[in-house]
Amino acid sequence: MNNKSYTIFISFVVALGGFLLGFDSAVISGAVGGISEYFSMTDWELGFSVGCVIFGAMAGNISAGPLSDRFGRKKILIVTAILFTVSALWSALATGYTEFIIARIIGGIGIGGAILIAPIYIAEVAPPKLRGGLVSLNQLNIVLGISVAYFSNYFLKDVEGESWRWMLGVEAIPAFIYFLALFSIPRSPRWLIQQLNLVEIAERILIKIGGKDYALTTIEEIQRGIAKKEKKGTIAELFSSRMHTIVIIAFGIAFFQQITGINAIFYYAPTIFEQAGGSTDSSFLQAIVVGLTNLVFTLVAIRLIDRLGRKPLLIIGTATMAIALSMATLAFNNATYDLNTNNIQKIENTEVRSNIERLDGMSFKSQTELFNKLSPLLSELQLNDFKRNEVKKFININATLVLIAILLYVAAFAISLGPVMWTLLSEIFPGSIKGIAISAVGFFNSLVSYTVTQFFPWELTNLGPTLTFAIYAGMAILSLLFVMKFVIETKGKTLEEVEELLIRG
Template sequence: MGIADRLVNAEREHSSFVYVMAGIAALNGLLFGFDVGVISGALLYIDQTFTLSPFLEGVVTSSVLVGAMIGAATGGTLADRFGRRRLTLAGAIVFFVGSFGMALSPTIEWLIAWRVIEGVAVGVASIVGPLLISETAPSDIRGALGFLQQLMITIGILLAYVVNYAFAPEFLGIVGWRWMLWFGAVPAAILAAGTYFLPESPRWLIENDRIDEARAVLSRVRGTDDIDEEIEHIRDVSETEAEGDLSDLLEPWVRPALIVGVGLAVIQQVSGINTIIYYAPTILSNIGFGDIASIVGTVGVGTVNVLLTVVAILLVDRVGRRPLLLVGTGGMTVMLGILGLGFFLPGLSGVVGYVTLGSMIGYVGFYAISLGPVFWLLISEIYPLRIRGTAEGVASVFNWGANFLVALTFLPLINRLGEGPSFWLLGGFCLLAFVFIYSRVPETMGRSLEDIEADLRENAMVGPDQERSPDPASND
């Protein structure tokens, strides 16, 4: 069956509301992506208002990640306690207020403080969007719908690059970084409005004994009233477990999922993606591109990020999670090797610029089909129901923590080692990521969340080589 046929069949088999719900939940990613991308262009002009050393530039960039760690650390527990929908609305409000705060900051200290506050909303968004989608989507299209979060992240990054270009001082005649940061209030307002149409996770409702509400949501999402068997299956899994907490993550049967989630969380960041997203204009400027040319170059990077994420959406429920991860990390290793080599060719300045831009685009493309979307999808799939939000929060804390360390140390690392060796070091991490994925990460394509949990309980999710019976619910 071809991809087009598969998508047509999916449209016939599933209620249109499941796509509407996933699209609204994925708007969490729009906030996430916009904040990640907008600072890259704003950094070129913040220095005109506040004098920034390389270290302070790193602090401005990475301060949002401190807030993201707080949001991730608390967001999972809050999502388990208060529900996915209410937490989505709270995160949108915090992001909206934080955008105004950053834009009006009178000092660099206030800017950093507001970046931390906005980071809390980013951390919450990184958890609650994938969680809500994975707990509502049918198993046979859960991968594609889960990737909508990553698609929105890439669209948010691209939107930020376009906003950076539109508000560049060369066009407005003013220092436009405040307008760049303020514009984040727009996607926040869109998400807040979207929560009016967003249902609560039926699995969370069942976990909290709100069966009638869960039945109404499932009937609407599945497009049928024949959902008794699914409700009973979710209840059976839920009733086998006591109330979960952080200590449950250390249980022997959960530990394989913990290792996979935390390992992928760290790998996604030390592979170097945010050195490109945060510092792409700075990198291009350093090799001879002007400020406007650097921002235009990052728009190209952002466009490829979006397009390749669409390709990943078409492939994830056809070829699986593991193949995408392996192809992506292999390609990222090669692209970082080429990128590092480009910095050893100073005599070919024009060629170096295009080689650098081309390898950056290739690297982002491989990331967009692999570590970018698959990490967030897998950590929303592999954990037990009662601690899914908490466990996803733990993985996200490690992700944001690694992001913070990379963002804070990347420019000082370049100053010490030089650009070429720095990118080769990141390429070495990508190679280690390939080995980890090959040896530890399981395939979850086409399996219900309850069947994945059953694999955990039977100590089956210990590696990729074990044979698993297909999930009957996922058959075409």
């Protein structure tokens, strides 16, 4: 195995954690209906059951960095594989709501660790000319996991009995494979030198990665970087004035990656397409198309990130995201809600159906107008159930425009904020505080992600899809302005050069 092949191999093994992360994130989208019915969830409980995994991710975010600094990147990745396996099996077998939540949170801890440590490990072993593409392998595996989860959900949705258990439990298979594969990779050479001063072991690894000259040059750079640091980095140093530029870039890009709504799309894809009037079968199929689009354009990003650069991809992507989300907003804004005999007969609750029949033949320009008309006719419980489960049966919308908008949005995210954020985070922090810094930023990223995921079912029910997508479109515009003003280009620079540029800046 030559140097390049070896580097790609170990990077791919580590990036399998991204596959599990993506699978875990998307597989819940197919189980939403089943778990909601089995555990009799409200909108708020449903949002929490989907989003609680992010609480675990926060714990993983905040602990994985310091733990990986102390015990090594490889050992922490092995722990994440164990957590993924336990979570998949337990969530599939859960019989109580609290038990289900705990199992989901355990998986979240694995997510929080894998999403942070895998890019750090890859960035520390990859030569500069390959680093962007190899770090993006993690994002590629995330979107591959998302895509496979949508396929898995589609083929398991008709399993007799509680199909959601099979959807969640099947993740244990790739999780165990990941656990075994991690024993074939070396420890991070940069970590070996920075934390243990094991230069000879690190040199042997670096020779396998890039050859003798590359190993000697890299060791010299690492030791020069160590010599500049008087003490181990702390949270106080992260927020010191000399780190001002780095903190703005890191926390800003982490905020906009999630606030633009990507996890709402991935976690609730079938639900969104059902809101646009699709059947259950077609909604699951459209979710598969979303996953494939994400996969294809992540490959495009990997191809371009070390050629076109980080910042140009971010500008193109965020601008296109704003356009796509505006298209979705327009589609839902132009929708009408038509009450006719055929649609009304689809309502299962006979009392609700009887009360609504008096509105037969009426058409409404918005959900709000429809709900206001229904309010005196239905009890609060009936109205909430209608908002959540029945309103989609009455929508008259350009469903093709919704599908195009969602696919364009996912494609734009896949070439920009998806892979580029983690690449940037693995590059811009000094080695002395990288673990603790990325943990802090990852924690913040997860907090924003949880907020989006928790409130999305409530937003769809109470604000309606028009205003929900309008909010995300506004955030995409702000993300474009942020990228243009604050983000710097790191393409082709060594980690030490990036550090010098940003600290000096």
